[in-house]
Amino acid sequence: xxxxxxxxxxxxxxxxxxxxxxxxxxxxxxxxxxxxxxxxxxxxxxxxxxxxxxxxxxxxxxxxxxxxxxxxxxxxxxxxxxxxxxxxxxxxxxxxxxxxxxxxxxxxxxxxxxxxxxxxxxxxxxxxxxxxxxxxxxxxxxxxxxxxxxxxxxxxxxxxxxxxxxxxxxxxxxxxxxxxxxxxxxxxxxxxx
Amino acid sequence: xxxxxxxxxxxxxxxxxxxxxxxxxxxxxxxxxxxxxxxxxxxxxxxxxxxxxxxxxxxxxxxxxxxxxxxxxxxxxxxxxxxxxxxxxxxxxxxxxxxxxxxxxxxxxxxxxxxxxxxxxxxxxxxxxxxxxxxxxxxxxxxxxxxxxxxxxxx
Numbered sequence: 001x002x003x004x005x006x007x008x009x010x011x012x013x014x015x016x017x018x019x020x021x022x023x024x025x026x027x028x029x030x031x032x033x034x035x036x037x038x039x040x041x042x043x044x045x046x047x048x049x050x051x052x053x054x055x056x057x058x059x060x061x062x063x064x065x066x067x068x069x070x071x072x073x074x075x076x077x078x079x080x081x082x083x084x085x086x087x088x089x090x091x092x093x094x095x096x097x098x099x100x101x102x103x104x105x106x107x108x109x110x111x112x113x114x115x116x117x118x119x120x121x122x123x124x125x126x127x128x129x130x131x132x133x134x135x136x137x138x139x140x141x142x143x144x145x146x147x148x149x150x151x152x153x154x155x156x157x158x159x160x161x162x163x164x165x166x167x168x169x170x171x172x173x174x175x176x177x178x179x180x181x182x183x184x185x186x187x188x189x190x191x192x193x
Numbered sequence: 194x195x196x197x198x199x200x201x202x203x204x205x206x207x208x209x210x211x212x213x214x215x216x217x218x219x220x221x222x223x224x225x226x227x228x229x230x231x232x233x234x235x236x237x238x239x240x241x242x243x244x245x246x247x248x249x250x251x252x253x254x255x256x257x258x259x260x261x262x263x264x265x266x267x268x269x270x271x272x273x274x275x276x277x278x279x280x281x282x283x284x285x286x287x288x289x290x291x292x293x294x295x296x297x298x299x300x301x302x303x304x305x306x307x308x309x310x311x312x313x314x315x316x317x318x319x320x321x322x323x324x325x326x327x328x329x330x331x332x333x334x335x336x337x338x339x340x341x342x343x344x345x346x347x348x
Contacts, residue, residue, distance in 0.1 A: 018252060022330055119318075123276060155254050155320060159331050162317030165310040169277075174310075 001025050002160045003185040005046065005062055006114060006148035015154045016041040022159050026189060028062045035061070044189065048087065055082045062188060064112060068092045073103035080107075084188050085146070087112040090130050101133070105142050110184050114150035115163050132170065139176050146184035242305040246291070246341035248332045249316050251298035256325035263293040265323040270302065274315040288312050291338060292345070299348060301341045309334055
């Protein structure tokens, strides 16, 4: 079941129709407060939280932990059950150390990759070493990674196959790339809702 | 006292020899794998490039679908592909717009099968054609042009 777990744009009938046309059945958005059905598209709430804001009380939806410093993953055992996935703010974090990677692996939660961020860095000739490291850990089975669009509007949405294509272009074997687009988001959704 | 010392010594020697034999075994195994891979890489035949036909749909976000011309679309696709994969990649994959139905906004992009994924990504990157904001929706990839056209007729 194709799902976009980080759609940031407005949700109306037109965008719902377009997302359905592209094959999405579920979208997680931070612009809704409760689950709803929009022209055949299921929309679930999503919250991106910092470590200090945890635990989120009374929230039903996808909870994503934003990691901005190495300290955010300290005592990571306490995070289990409080968040559904992790997003690493690579730009704010700067240099990624071994400790952070060890903690990410130890935490065992899926790591969120944003299609628009990766593509912006690729097209801007910026370093994508961190993403390649995450993807290498994913193909070796140490980490789970999923990719979402991060689209800020209907004009930026992409087909799920395009996201899989980006991963294969970065050297991820096709079955793993498809898993990061179709299977792992479903697992995250299953645990969150 | 002496038998105990000898027994401990024998135990230490046996453990060291066990470690050395295991380490040597793993190193030999790794070397053999590397050699085997290097040999097989040299002998494997390169894949013969075949054509794939990616059927896609042009969805206008703002503006009229009729304003999206075949030339404009072809240029936008080529630009997107070159931006992603460079001039060499473009020349290897040779993405060509073989069919475009302007009234329905349906097109077929032919590409070498080895670069089908890159073509799908390039198709999804096209955001504007002839001043019209669009989203290109890749629908299906087929092995022959006839099947792609059949799919378009049924769509």
